[in-house]
Amino acid sequence: MTSAPNAAAPAVLALDRLTRRYGTLTAVDDVSLRLPAGARHAVIGPNGAGKTTLLNLIAGTDRPDHGTITLDGADITRKPTAGRSRLGIARSFQQPAVIAELSVLDNVVLAGWPHHPQRRGAWRRPSRYRLHKESAGRHLETVGLADLAHRPASTLSHGQRRMLDLAAALAGRPRLLLLDEPAAGLTDRDIGRLLGIIGGLPSDVAVILVEHHVEVVAELATSVTVLAAGKVLVSGPTQEVLAHPEVREAYHGPGPSTGPDGPRGKGIPTVCPSPTDARG
Numbered sequence: 528m529t530s531a532p533n534a535a536a537p538a539v540l541a542l543d544r545l546t547r548r549y550g551t552l553t554a555v556d557d558v559s560l561r562l563p564a565g566a567r568h569a570v571i572g573p574n575g576a577g578k579t580t581l582l583n584l585i586a587g588t589d590r591p592d593h594g595t596i597t598l599d600g601a602d603i604t605r606k607p608t609a610g611r612s613r614l615g616i617a618r619s620f621q622q623p624a625v626i627a628e629l630s631v632l633d634n635v636v637l638a639g640w641p642h643h644p645q646r647r648g649a650w651r652r653p654s655r656y657r658l659h660k661e662s663a664g665r666h667l668e669t670v671g672l673a674d675l676a677h678r679p680a681s682t683l684s685h686g687q688r689r690m691l692d693l694a695a696a697l698a699g700r701p702r703l704l705l706l707d708e709p710a711a712g713l714t715d716r717d718i719g720r721l722l723g724i725i726g727g728l729p730s731d732v733a734v735i736l737v738e739h740h741v742e743v744v745a746e747l748a749t750s751v752t753v754l755a756a757g758k759v760l761v762s763g764p765t766q767e768v769l770a771h772p773e774v775r776e777a778y779h780g781p782g783p784s785t786g787p788d789g790p791r792g793k794g795i796p797t798v799c800p801s802p803t804d805a806r807g
């Protein structure tokens with residue numbers, strides 16, 4: 528079993544009282560979080576809990592109304608997305624961000640371009656462009672798409688596009704990788720590969736994973752935050768959080784013993800239900 532990140536270690540990412548309102552709706556409500564280098568942290572919660580909004584605030588595609596975000600001790604709350612990306616924040620999306628007209632390889636070359644040490648003049652100098660292609664090829668090998676490198680991205684299946692999106696995120700040489708529902712729509716085989724890829728990331732890359740598959744969360748995350756209506760319901764080491772009475776009640780409703788080996792088998796759903804399911 529994995530252990531929770533060391534709370535005393537210096538934080539790569541620190542969120543302090545982050546709040547985002549849309550009109551009268553508070554999508555993210557006073558959320559604080561500290562993640563050390565190499566953290567494997569999951570954010571779970573029912574539909575509409577504010578998980579994607581939280582990722583958007585960290586990535587810089589949305590701005591908080593209140594609170595601060597620091598990366599390696601520097602305040603990035605007002606920094607534009609491109610600046611955060613240069614500092615090493617990369618993300619994958621619920622809908623894979625793939626350029627269908629480009630080859631699989633060139634999607635990764637393009638994503639890695641601004642982060643490559645040999646980025647200047649690479650289009651004009653074939654030897655430099657070759658370096659970009661080589662490092663893109665390594666990322667494709669990591670995600671199991673090397674054989675499809677020269678195919679148009681438009682020909683990929685949904686699962687393959689997700690893997691390409693992940694290769695593109697890795698090309699950004701991230702310090703912090705934000706993954707929004709990476710297992711959604713994947714076959715069991717692809718989920719197995721995904722677990723291997725994320726599990727094999729360099730140990731200094733911190734990962735925040737928004738995921739509905741609790742089995743994926745239990746396998747990958749050492750710590751978990753549960754959001755409900757934008758607020759932190761509970762946050763801490765994965766096994767403690769998944770066994771927390773309020774978390775179990777939120778997903779199962781009140782009832783008799785819900786111990787890990789109780790009447791509901793593993794006691795946690797494989798896929799977190801939507802609020803409608805939860806109200807069931």
Ligand SMILES: Nc1ncnc2c1ncn2[C@@H]1O[C@H](COP(=O)(O)OP(=O)(O)OP(=O)(O)O)[C@@H](O)[C@H]1O
Pocket residue numbers: 549552554572573574575576577578579580581
């Ligand atoms: N741009 C926006 N304008 C208005 N409301 C928004 C906006 N983005 C998100 N919301 C609302 O904020 C709340 C949180 O949305 P968010 O997408 O962050 O939830 P989520 O936990 O990621 O849900 P899901 O699991 O369905 O992806 C929802 O009620 C949503 O409708």
